Every structure is written in structure tokens, then in C-alpha cells.
Amino acid sequence: MTSDSSYLRTLQAKERLHELEMAYCRGIDRRDPELLRSIYFDDAVVQHGNMFTGTADGFVGWILGDFVKSYELTAHYVFNEWYQVAGDRAEGEVHRISYHRISEPASEIVAASRTFNRYELRHGVWKISYRDVIRDWIQERPVDTALYNGKFAMEISRPGPADRSYEVLSIFGRGPIDGA
Numbered sequence: 722m723t724s725d726s727s728y729l730r731t732l733q734a735k736e737r738l739h740e741l742e743m744a745y746c747r748g749i750d751r752r753d754p755e756l757l758r759s760i761y762f763d764d765a766v767v768q769h770g771n772m773f774t775g776t777a778d779g780f781v782g783w784i785l786g787d788f789v790k791s792y793e794l795t796a797h798y799v800f801n802e803w804y805q806v807a808g809d810r811a812e813g814e815v816h817r818i819s820y821h822r823i824s825e826p827a828s829e830i831v832a833a834s835r836t837f838n839r840y841e842l843r844h845g846v847w848k849i850s851y852r853d854v855i856r857d858w859i860q861e862r863p864v865d866t867a868l869y870n871g872k873f874a875m876e877i878s879r880p881g882p883a884d885r886s887y888e889v890l891s892i893f894g895r896g897p898i899d900g901a
Contacts, residue, residue, distance in 0.1 A: 757785065809841060
């Protein structure tokens with residue numbers, strides 16, 4: 722049986738790891754390089770399938786530079802998260818679905834992936850020290866623009882600071898995750 726304080730430390734760690742994953746999604750979808758960088762330690766290694774292997778800073782430059790520029794919109798969603806915490810180290814397997822819309826020709830790519838993450842607590846702050854990504858499945862289909870009108874019509878998400886979330890959510894700003 723673990724002590725209440727040990728249990729609470731583990732819960733706090735798992736909550737922070739979850740926040741890092743949410744910040745990853747927002748950082749990519751809102752094209753916020755400072756937020757994305759802030760979830761990794763400077764010496765972190767990222768292996769994004771066969772597409773990228775290198776430093777976290779290099780990954781941020783690649784994903785927000787070369788990769789997402791070809792998409793008018795992306796949306797990343799986290800589903801299953803499973804974390805194991807062992808003192809100042811943790812590991813996690815995170816399942817996600819990512820959506821990528823291309824304007825010409827109008828198509829959308831929906832993909833499922835899993836990330837295998839190593840996290841560390843350094844100087845009181847949890848961040849990612851290693852990330853490996855594998856693909857579970859992927860599909861591409863034409864965009865049915867009629868679905869975005871009529872009874873399903875609403876404002877479309879936008880990448881970058883023009884997204885409505887920055888107007889409506891006054892506490893959410895751009896930049897590093899707080900406490901990181």
C-alpha cells in the first residue's frame with residue numbers, strides 16, 4: 722500500500738503528463754512554436770516515424786515549418802493515455818487521431834498513431850525527454866464541403882493566432898506551457 726502523499730505525487734505527475742500531451746496538440750494545431758518547445762527538455766530526442774529523427778528544437782522547426790505548411794488545417798485528438806511513474810521518471814503510451822485538411826485538391830487525411838514517451842522531472846518540472854511515434858492506420862478522402870454548410874454550419878478552426886480560441890478564452894495565450 723502506498724502512502725497518501727506518494728499517491729498524490731503520482732496523480733500530480735500523471736496530470737502534468739496529460740497537460741504536456743494537450744499542449745502538444747494545441748501547439749501544433751495553433752502553430753505555436755514556443756508552446757510546442759516548452760513541453761520538451763532541450764536535450765530531448767524525437768523520432769517521428771520515418772519522417773523525422775532529431776532534437777526537439779529540430780522537430781518543432783520541421784513540424785511547424787516544412788510539414789504543416791501544406792495543410793490549411795490540422796486537429797489533433799488524444800484518446801487513450803497510460804502512464805507509469807517511477808520517482809523522477811515516467812513513461813507513457815498515448816493514442817491519438819490527427820486530422821489534416823488540404824485545400825487543393827480539397828482532401829482530408831485522418832490518421833491514428835501512438836507515441837511512446839519518456840518523461841523526466843528535472844528541477845521540479847516534468848517534460849518529455851524522448852518521444853517515438855508509430856502509425857496505426859491512415860486514410861485519405863475528398864472533403865465533402867456541403868457538410869460544412871446548412872444545418873452543420875459553424876465557424877471553422879484556424880491555425881495560428883487567428884483561431885477563435887484566442888478571442889474567447891482570455892486565459893489561454895500563446896507561448897510556453899505555464900510552469901515549464
